[in-house]
Amino acid sequence: MSRLDIFIARMTSQRACIDFAVQETAGMTGPVFELGLGNGRTYHHLCEIVTGRDIFVFERAVESNPASTPPEERTMLGDVFDTLPKALERFGATASFIHADLGGHNLQKNDEFARKISPYVEPLLAAGGLMVASDRMYFDAMQEIEIPAGAVSGRCFIYRK
Numbered sequence: 001m002s003r004l005d006i007f008i009a010r011m012t013s014q015r016a017c018i019d020f021a022v023q024e025t026a027g028m029t030g031p032v033f034e035l036g037l038g039n040g041r042t043y044h045h046l047c048e049i050v051t052g053r054d055i056f057v058f059e060r061a062v063e064s065n066p067a068s069t070p071p072e073e074r075t076m077l078g079d080v081f082d083t084l085p086k087a088l089e090r091f092g093a094t095a096s097f098i099h100a101d102l103g104g105h106n107l108q109k110n111d112e113f114a115r116k117i118s119p120y121v122e123p124l125l126a127a128g129g130l131m132v133a134s135d136r137m138y139f140d141a142m143q144e145i146e147i148p149a150g151a152v153s154g155r156c157f158i159y160r161k
C-alpha cells in the first residue's frame with residue numbers, strides 16, 4: 001500500500017466513522033467534543049452534519065484554516081491532559097460523541113499517547129455515547145463496535161459507553 005493509499009484510507013475511514021457516530025447519537029443532546037483541530041477539516045465536517053448539539057474543540061495551538069476555526073468560547077485551548085479534566089468538572093459525563101485525531105506519523109508514539117489519554121476520555125461520555133478515534137484506545141468499560149461500511153479496518157476505531 002502506498003502512502004497515498006494509506007492517507008486516502010484514513011480520510012475515507014474518518015468520514016465514514018464520524019458520519020456513522022453522529023447518526024447513531026442523533027437522539028442525544030449532550031455536547032460533541034473534537035480532540036485535535038489541526039487544519040480543521042474534521043471539525044468543519046462535524047459543523048456540517050451535527051444539529052442541535054454544541055461542538056467543543058480541544059487543541060493546544062489553533063492553526064486551522066480560517067473557514068474552519070471554532071469560536072473562542074467553544075475552544076478549549078491547551079494540552080488535553082489539562083483541558084479534559086477541566087471539561088469533566090464543567091460538563092460531567094454528558095458528551096454524546098467524542099472524535100479524537102491527536103496523533104502524528106509515529107505509530108508507536110501514537111499508541112503510547114492513546115494508552116495515556118484513554119482514562120481522561122472515558123469519564124466524559126454519557127451512557128450510550130460514542131467515541132471515534134484514529135488510534136486504538138484502552139478503555140475499562142467501553143466496548144469496541146464494528147466500523148461501518150466504507151471504513152478500512154485499523155484506520156479508525158469506534159467505542160460505545
Ligand SMILES: C[S@@+](CC[C@H](N)C(=O)[O-])C[C@H]1O[C@@H](n2cnc3c(N)ncnc32)[C@H](O)[C@@H]1O
Nearest residue numbers: 036037038039040041042059060079080101102
Ligand atoms: C492530525 S491533527 C488533527 C487533524 C484534524 N482532524 C483535521 O481534520 O484537520 C492533530 C492535532 O492534535 C493536536 N494535538 C496533539 N496532541 C495534543 C495535545 N496533547 N493537546 C492538545 N492538542 C494536541 C495537534 O496540535 C494537531 O493540531
